[in-house]
Amino acid sequence: MTEGMFDNYFLPGIWITVQVTLYSAALAAAVAFLVGTLRTSRLWIVRFLAGCYFEIFRGMSALVLMFWLVFSVPLMLRWQFVPLYAGVLALGLTYGAYGSEVVRGALAAVPTAQREAGVALGFTRLQRLRRIELPQAWPEMLPTFNNLLIELMKGTAMVSTIMVADLTYAGNLVRIGSNDSAPVYTLLLVLYFVFAFVLTRGMRVLERHAKAGVGQAPPRGRRxxxxxxxxxxxxxxxxxxxxxxxxx
Structure with missing residues (x-):
């Protein structure tokens, strides 16, 4: 494997992997908070619909969903998904379902007295969520969100199967061109590990500051x-x- 192969294949693949990770994580976070909060609603129909979404997408394979979006939707709707967007949509919807359970569980763990205090103060449901429940539940969500983010990042390798030129796709091209499997796949393992390590460190900094915001732990500098x-x-x-x- 030469330096030209790294510059021409791996660097563009790294950028595509970063894009897919960021876009999918943003979509998954939006879905997780929306569905997770709806699952705590007092209206049974809202809880039922949010629960249906959770059960359906938790039970789906993200890879099969990508294939369905790329190969089946055009036949049914006469409209073609861009493969990159299809991969982002499949990963975001799937991991958003996993994340919604994290949000629901963290909100349910907020002490009942806190909610009752919000009701006594005349807060609406949205005000209680914004001012009381989410600030206390947010630090409890972050460790599990960290694990989900790492799993999502590693799951981006699946987009190579729908012809998205991510890091794994680039590695396969280099392997075929150079016939060097061991160095190529070793480099891929190292690069994915580096991505995971960077994301983990960033999430731990965020977790530390989130806990400091609710008085659970001081920031590192203050410690x-x-x-x-x-x-x-x-x-x-x-x-x-x-x-x-x-x-x-």
């Missing part, structure tokens, strides 16, 4: 300042004890 202050206090205390001993 360091706190440790330094404790060390200084301990040093002053030791100095005072030493001085006291010398005075005696």
């Amino acid at each position: 360091r300042l706190g440790r330094l202050a404790l060390r200084e206090d301990a040093g002053e205390g030791t100095g005072a004890l030493t001085a006291g001993g010398a005075a005696r």
